[in-house]
Structures are given as structure tokens and as C-alpha cells.
Amino acid sequence: MQLTTSSSQLYDCLEIAEKALPVRSTVPMINSILFEVDEKALILSSTNLEMAIRVKMEYQGSERGKILLPPKIVDIMRYFPVSEVNININLDNYRIDISGGSAHFNLNGADAQDYPTAAFGPITPEASFQFKQERFKKNLRSVIFAASAEETRPAFNGILFSFDDQKIKLTASDTYRLVIKEIQNQSWSFESRKCLVPARVMREFLRIIEESDREVSIGFDSKTMAFNFDSINFTSRLLEEKYPDVSGVIPGSYKSRIVIDRRMFEEVVSRAALLAEGKNQAVNLVLNNNQLEAKVSGQEGSMEELMPVEQDGEDINLHVNTRFILDILKILEEKRIIIDFHGNDGPLVFRLVDDQSYLYLVLPIKKMN
Amino acid sequence: MNFKTLTGQDALRRSLTRLVAADRLSHAVLLTGPAGSGKQSWGRALARAVLCREPAGGDACLKCISCRQFGSGNHPDYFFVEPDGRNIKIDQVRSLRPAFHLLGGKKVCLIRQAEAMTAEASSSLLKVLEEPPEGLYFILLAEQAQLLFETILSRCQHYHLQPLSRTEIQGLLMEAKSLSSEKAAMLARLSRGMPGRAYELAEDEQFDSRFEEAETLALSLLSGPDSAYHLLSKAAELAEREDLLPFLDLLCFSLRDCLVMHYCSNDRLLIDPGRPALRQGETAAEGLENIIGLINNTVHELTATNVNRRLLLEKMLILMQRRFAACRK
Numbered sequence: 110m111q112l113t114t115s116s117s118q119l120y121d122c123l124e125i126a127e128k129a130l131p132v133r134s135t136v137p138m139i140n141s142i143l144f145e146v147d148e149k150a151l152i153l154s155s156t157n158l159e160m161a162i163r164v165k166m167e168y169q170g171s172e173r174g175k176i177l178l179p180p181k182i183v184d185i186m187r188y189f190p191v192s193e194v195n196i197n198i199n200l201d202n203y204r205i206d207i208s209g210g211s212a213h214f215n216l217n218g219a220d221a222q223d224y225p226t227a228a229f230g231p232i233t234p235e236a237s238f239q240f241k242q243e244r245f246k247k248n249l250r251s252v253i254f255a256a257s258a259e260e261t262r263p264a265f266n267g268i269l270f271s272f273d274d275q276k277i278k279l280t281a282s283d284t285y286r287l288v289i290k291e292i293q294n295q296s297w298s299f300e301s302r303k304c305l306v307p308a309r310v311m312r313e314f315l316r317i318i319e320e321s322d323r324e325v326s327i328g329f330d331s332k333t334m335a336f337n338f339d340s341i342n343f344t345s346r347l348l349e350e351k352y353p354d355v356s357g358v359i360p361g362s363y364k365s366r367i368v369i370d371r372r373m374f375e376e377v378v379s380r381a382a383l384l385a386e387g388k389n390q391a392v393n394l395v396l397n398n399n400q401l402e403a404k405v406s407g408q409e410g411s412m413e414e415l416m417p418v419e420q421d422g423e424d425i426n427l428h429v430n431t432r433f434i435l436d437i438l439k440i441l442e443e444k445r446i447i448i449d450f451h452g453n454d455g456p457l458v459f460r461l462v463d464d465q466s467y468l469y470l471v472l473p474i475k476k477m478n
Numbered sequence: 479m480n481f482k483t484l485t486g487q488d489a490l491r492r493s494l495t496r497l498v499a500a501d502r503l504s505h506a507v508l509l510t511g512p513a514g515s516g517k518q519s520w521g522r523a524l525a526r527a528v529l530c531r532e533p534a535g536g537d538a539c540l541k542c543i544s545c546r547q548f549g550s551g552n553h554p555d556y557f558f559v560e561p562d563g564r565n566i567k568i569d570q571v572r573s574l575r576p577a578f579h580l581l582g583g584k585k586v587c588l589i590r591q592a593e594a595m596t597a598e599a600s601s602s603l604l605k606v607l608e609e610p611p612e613g614l615y616f617i618l619l620a621e622q623a624q625l626l627f628e629t630i631l632s633r634c635q636h637y638h639l640q641p642l643s644r645t646e647i648q649g650l651l652m653e654a655k656s657l658s659s660e661k662a663a664m665l666a667r668l669s670r671g672m673p674g675r676a677y678e679l680a681e682d683e684q685f686d687s688r689f690e691e692a693e694t695l696a697l698s699l700l701s702g703p704d705s706a707y708h709l710l711s712k713a714a715e716l717a718e719r720e721d722l723l724p725f726l727d728l729l730c731f732s733l734r735d736c737l738v739m740h741y742c743s744n745d746r747l748l749i750d751p752g753r754p755a756l757r758q759g760e761t762a763a764e765g766l767e768n769i770i771g772l773i774n775n776t777v778h779e780l781t782a783t784n785v786n787r788r789l790l791l792e793k794m795l796i797l798m799q800r801r802f803a804a805c806r807k
Contacts, residue, residue: 138552158554159580223547225554260572263579307576332581346580349611 112146112170116194116209120186122153122164125341127183128313131157136225141177143224144198146170156225160310162317163342174200177219182207185214234328234335236272236299242338243320245327248279249311251467252290254436256308257283267348268306270334272299280355281308286433287355291466304329305348314343359470360456363449365422367401368462371446374401375438377414381405382431384412390432391474396425396450425450427473429457437469480538481523485650485673486642490520493637498527499536504635506607506616508592510623511639514674517619518590520639525556525586528615557587561594568598578606584613592618593625600627607633641671655680667749668731688721689750692728696736699798709795716795717788723777730773737766765805769798 126142134140134157143154151168154161176198186194191210198205198218207214240248249268257265262284269280275297279290318325318338325338329347336343381392386407393404399420404413427450437459438446449458459469481491497503507524509517526538526548538545547553557574559566566589574587589595595603607616607630618634620626642650644666650673651662657680669676679685695712698704704712719725731749738747740763776794779785 135558136552136554138547138550139554158577223543223550223552225547225552260575263575266576307580309576346582349579349581 110146110170110172110174110176110198110200111196112151112168112172113193113195114151114166114168116186116189116192118166119151119194120183120189122166122340123183123186125164125317126153126155126162127180128317129155129157129160129162130180134158138177138219138224141179141219142182143175143221143226144178144218145175145221146173148173154224154226158225159307159346160313161344163344165340165342174198175221175224176200176203176205177221177224178205179216179218182216185216233330235330236302237326237328238277238294238297238299239324239326241322242318242325243322245325246315246318246320248290248292249315251440252279252281252288253308253311253315254281254440255283255286255288255469256281258308259283263348264305264350264352266308267352268308268311269350269352270304270306270329272302272304274298274301280352282355285430285472287358287470288437289355289359289468293466303350303352304334305350305352306334306345307348310345314345317341317343358456359458359468360449360451363422363458364452364455365396365420365425365450367396367418367420367448367450368445369401369416369418369448371438371441371443373416374446375435377403377416378431378434378438380414381412382435384409385431389428389474390430391428392431392434393428394425396420398424422450423452425453427453427457429471429473433471479519479523480526480540482537484516484519484523486646487516487520487639490637490639494520494524495527495536497536498524498533503528503615505610505614506618506630506634508618508620508623508626508631508634508636509639510620510636512670512672513621514669514672514676514678515639515641516673517639519673521588521590521617521619524617525588525615528584528586529553529555555583555585557585558590559587560590564594566591566595566599568596568602571595571599571602575602575606578614579611582613584615586615586617588617588619590619592620592630593622595626600630604629604633642673643671647671647673647676651676651680664750668728682724684721688725689728692725693732696729696732699795699802700736703799703803706796709799710792713792713795714788716791722787723780726773726777726780730770733766733770733773737763737770740766765801768801768805772797772801 123142130142131139136158139156139158145152145154146168150165152163152165154163156162185207189209190212194207194209196205196207203218203220205216205218207216252268256268260266265283271278271280275293275295277292277297277299279292281288314336318336323339325336328335328337332347334345334347378392381403382390384405384407385392386409395402395404396418399418401416401418402413403416405411441461443461445462447460447462449460454473457471457473459471461467481495484491509521511517523538526545527533527536529544529548530538531542531544532539540549544553548556557577559570559574562570578585578587604627606614618626618630623631623636644663647666647669648659648662651657651665652659655677657665665676665679668679716722716725735748735750738744772794776790779790780787
């Protein structure tokens with residue numbers, strides 16, 4: 110099997126496919142990249158069994174076949190001397206000749222017959238929908254940070270996609286905080302359905318998808334969710350969905366509400382975080398007389414800083430993890446945001462001023478003495 | 479390997495194939511048996527049957543893509559855990575847990591030497607066993623089930639591997655290792671019904687010479703008192719042996735043959751009927767029993783304690799000689 114293609118383009122595709130390669134796997138075969146040639150395209154695939162990536166690209170040649178390439182191929186293409194590469198694959202002994210300019214590589218491949226392709230996406234999706242890539246990326250970024258990285262409760266390692274009629278609701282939580290984003294579109298009509306997608310996979314996805322106004326098409330079946338964009342097919346296996354019902358966690362009415370300048374709040378909390386200590390990295394927030402005070406006092410020293418706010422409701426005095434506040438403030442772009450308090454032991458709920466579709470809930474830290 | 483190609487264990491084969499065929503296998507199966515009894519072969523055959531796409535009568539077909547992937551060590555839904563060093567550590571169990579909860583087809587996790595799990599690893603495994611994700615099967619292999627957590631044991635379907643008959647092992651050895659019928663029969667008698675042990679003996683190139691040496695030593699001890707210098711140098715030589723334990727084992731077997739001849743003079747019960755040298759019945763049976771006990775004690779002390787090997791062997795040889803002398807009187 111012989112083909113010619115652009116080395117830089119091949120490298121770009123390999124670099125994407127590389128993202129799904131396992132760090133180290135006990136399944137030897139998936140440590141390689143699947144290299145397939147059909148009449149229309151050259152397809153590079155990889156999987157770590159949790160996610161799978163397929164990238165298509167053009168080539169010149171006419172033969173068909175498939176082989177497993179060692180991951181070294183990525184670096185070989187990165188440092189390839191000329192822009193055109195000739196690849197010659199012997200499917201009888203799995204030897205691969207790569208040549209261009211004065212360089213000549215000879216690699217050992219492997220038989221691709223039993224490569225686990227089952228991970229590659231729904232063949233017939235149950236439902237599908239489209240997004241502008243940049244918009245989907247933004248929505249995903251606004252929830253993904255709250256998903257848990259600890260493996261004690263598997264459900265919280267995922268982002269819950271709840272489909273219902275014209276709505277998609279994204280939920281993520283690590284039991285200390287919860288974020289919900291609702292997206293509505295008149296053209297959708299989903300059957301009620303939930304998919305739990307591993308957050309770890311979605312983080313990789315965010316690294317690949319660009320902030321372009323091209324479309325991404327998303328489809329799912331009972332076991333996988335697939336994202337098709339540009340020439341890339343990105344698939345994630347779903348987690349067994351045992352997500353707790355979180356609707357009861359969100360309190361109905363607030364005891365006090367403030368409207369605060371987001372940038373100012375972020376800067377103050379960043380400064381407070383400098384002295385915040387321990388596992389909880391707590392800052393003491395005191396609301397009183399249209400002023401919010403951030404206070405930290407620890408072994409290294411103490412700080413306090415006042416911020417003007419618009420207060421509606423009772424005074425508040427509680428402790429919150431600074432990281433939990435900074436996570437959300439960094440992501441938002443709004444000038445001013447709303448924070449609802451529910452007493453000194455109740456949760457804080459961050460909301461947007463004129464957008465009901467998003468909320469972020471944080472539990473305060475139990476009073477320390 | 480599938481169930482069909484494995485030897486013996488008919489009851490186990492019947493119940494496992496029936497459960498797999500009816501898709502009613504417990505989500506956790508525990509296979510126990512002594513070292514070399516075939517736990518891993520049976521565990522792998524069970525895993526393969528569970529994962530097989532086209533199982534026939536509850537057994538793996540060996541032809542479908544799943545069976546091929548399994549055979550080449552590439553099955554994406556087969557997880558294998560074994561001790562990393564002395565123990566199975568919590569990180570080994572924990573690192574698998576994300577994969578357990580992914581939706582997909584059936585998954586099998588085989589844990590070898592499950593009793594080597596640390597308490598933390600056991601707790602982590604227990605967490606999964608308590609609320610098993612659908613389609614996930616655990617196969618635990620253990621020599622000593624009582625070392626597992628009670629809470630893990632109670633969640634497993636427990637099967638015990640039976641020793642194979644001599645003829646079964648003899649057949650196995652003749653087929654797989656192409657041994658002569660006599661040699662296979664002798665190894666079968668030495669294997670205590672454990673196919674793994676029989677294979678080990680068959681693959682051991684030094685077996686024949688070791689057997690010879692053990693018999694020579696037994697003969698020289700039997701034939702009369704040796705000088706102390708000789709005994710001590712013999713002990714030093716033994717202490718240097720890397721294969722000391724199998725050697726002592728064979729020494730025991732040589733003396734056992736003597737004992738058998740004493741009691742019943744029946745060739746069929748001998749391990750190695752081809753060597754009549756040990757049959758001269760000069761020593762009393764009680765003495766032989768006593769000496770076999772002595773060797774067994776030495777083996778136990780060698781494996782269980784951190785004793786000085788040379789001193790221990792000197793003691794053993796001196797005592798053996800004394801007892802031989804005593805029972806000759």
C-alpha cells in the first residue's frame with residue numbers, strides 16, 4: 110500500500126489523534142494509532158477506551174488497507190524535513206517505509222484486524238443536535254470546572270446532559286458545589302433522556318475544539334456520545350447514570366441578595382487566597398450595611414478588604430473556599446453578578462443579572478473555632 | 479484455552495457453562511485451590527466465555543473478535559490485576575474504577591492472588607462489589623480464601639478446584655509436553671494432582687539430576703554412618719542450592735518409597751518403581767516416618783522463618799543420621 114500526502118497536515122492530524130492515546134495501557138494494541146486508507150480519505154484513529162478520536166485527511170494514492178502504527182510516528186512527522194511524505198506499507202510483514210527528502214524511516218507496525226473499534230461512536234445516533242463550536246465550548250467551560258476529580262463517587266466525575274423537549278440542561282457537581290446551565294432552542298424536540306459524560310473526556314475535548322463559528326454536530330445513543338466537527342470525530346463513552354436528583358438542593362427564595370462587581374470581587378478574593386490556609390482555603394465573608402468584607406486570618410498573617418455592594422435582605426457572616434469562588438468568577442464575563450445567601454449555614458447561589466439559565470451553588474464551610 | 483480444552487474439574491465445568499449459557503453468572507466468582515491447581519487457567523477460560531460474542535453452550539468459541547482479542551492480550555474489556563510486589567495495592571484497584579463505570583458491553587476483572595490485597599484495596603473493591611455496575615464480572619483467585627475480607631467472601635460465588643487424577647495429569651503431560659508415558663506417570667505421581675506443579679516439573683531441566691542426587695543422598699544416609707566432616711560439608715553444599723526446597727521434596731519422596739515398600743511391597747504405589755535401590759528393608763518403618771517428619775519440619779522452618787540455612791541443614795543431617803542408626807539397631 111503506497112500513498113503520498115503532506116507531512117505537516119499529517120502531523121496536525123496525528124497530534125489530534127494522539128490526544129486519545131492511553132498513557133499506559135495493559136491492552137497493547139491501543140497503544141498504537143490505527144492508520145486506515147479507503148478510497149476517499151486517510152483516517153487516523155486512537156482510543157483509550159474511554160474516548161476515541163478519528164481524524165480524516167486527504168491523500169494521493171489508490172490502494173486500501175489498514176495497519177497499526179507505533180506512536181513514534183507523531184514525532185517522526187513533527188520533525189519531518191520536507192513538506193511531502195511518501196508512505197509505503199507492506200501489509201504482509203507490517204513494515205512501514207516513510208520517506209521524503211533525504212530522510213528515510215522504517216517502522217514496525219502491527220496487524221489492525223482486532224483493533225477495538227467498538228468505542229468509535231454511535232453508528233445510528235438516537236438523537237442529534239448542532240451547535241456553533243465556539244458556543245458549545247463556552248457552555249461546556251461554564252460547567253466543567255465543578256465536576257469532581259476524585260474517584261470516590263463515580264457519578265460526580267461526569268457532566269450530566271439532561272435532554273427534555275426543547276431543552277438541554279448541563280449539570281456538574283463535586284458535592285460541595287453544583288453548577289447548572291440550561292440551553293434552549295426552538296428547533297429541538299428531544300425525548301426525555303439523560304447522558305452522563307466523563308468530565309475527563311470533556312476536558313480533552315475542550316483542548317481540541319476551536320473557538321470557530323463552524324458547527325459541531327452532537328449525537329448520542331445508549332452508550333456513547335459523539336461529536337463531529339471539521340474533519341474530526343470525537344467519541345466519549347457514557348458513564349453508568351446514577352446521578353442523584355439535585356433539584357431539591359437549590360433553595361427557593363433567598364434571605365439576602367447582593368449585586369457585586371465581578372472583576373472587583375475576583376481581585377479581592379484572589380488577594381484573600383494569598384493568606385487562606387489549609388485544605389479549605391477559607392475566606393470569611395461578612396455582609397453588613399451594603400458592604401461585603403473579605404477577611405482571612407491565619408498563621409502567616411491576616412487581611413481584610415471591603416467591597417461596596419447592593420444589599421437586599423439580612424446581614425451574613427460565613428466562610429467559603431476561595432478556590433470555589435475564583436473558579437466561577439474567572440469563567441464569567443459579565444460586569445456584575447448576583448449572589449444569593451440563605452443564612453449563615455445555607456448555600457451561596459451565584460446568578461447572572463439578566464440570564465436565568467445559569468446558576469452556581471456553593472456550600473459554605475462549617476464555622477471553624 | 480476454553481472450558482472444553484481444560485482437563486478435569488467436571489463439576490466446575492458443568493456449573494460454569496450452565497451459568498454462562500443462561501446468563502446467570504454471579505457478578506463475583508471466587509476460585510480457590512492450592513498453588514498449581516489451575517485457578518488462572520479456569521479463571522481466564524471463564525472470563526473468555528463471559529466476553530465471547532458467540533458462546534456455544536456457555537463456552538468461548540475461540541473464533542470471534544472478542545476471543546481473538548482475548549487470546550492476543552488485547553481485549554479492551556478485560557482487566558487483570560496481580561500483586562505488584564508483595565501486595566495488591568489500593569492504587570491498582572482505584573485506577574480501574576473509572577473504567578468499571580463506563581457503559582458498554584460486558585467487562586471482566588480477574589484478580590490473581592486476591593488474598594494479597596491490602597486492607598485498603600479490599601475496601602475499594604468491596605465498594606464496587608456492593609453496588610456492581612451492570613455487566614461487570616469479578617473473578618477472584620485465591621489459595622487461602624479465609625484471608626479475604628468476610629464481606630468480600632460473602633458476595634462471591636465460591637468454587638474450589640479439585641486435584642486431578644494421576645491419569646489425567648499423565649495424559650496432560652504426554653500431550654502438552656510430549657513426555658514418555660513412564661516419565662509422565664512419575665511426574666503425575668509427584669504433582670499431588672496439581673497440573674501447574676506437573677508442568678513446572680516437566681519444564682524443569684534439572685529435574686532428572688536433582689532426582690538422582692536426592693536418591694543418592696537418601697542412600698548414603700541409609701547405608702551407614704558418615705564422618706562428621708562429610709555431613710557438615712554436605713550441609714554447606716545443600717545450603718548453597720537454589721533449588722533446596724524442591725530437592726528436599728524429592729528426598730522426602732525417596733524415603734516415602736522406602737516406607738511404602740516396608741508396609742506393602744506394592745510396586746503400584748511407588749513414585750518411581752524403576753529404582754529398586756531403596757527397597758532393601760533394613761530400616762524400621764517408624765524410623766522412616768520420623769525422618770520424613772524431620773524433613774517436613776525443616777522445610778517449614780525454611781519457608782516460614784528467617785533461620786540460617788546452613789545451621790538448620792547441619793542439624794537436619796546429623797539428626798537424620800542418628801535416627802537411621804537408632805532404627806537399625
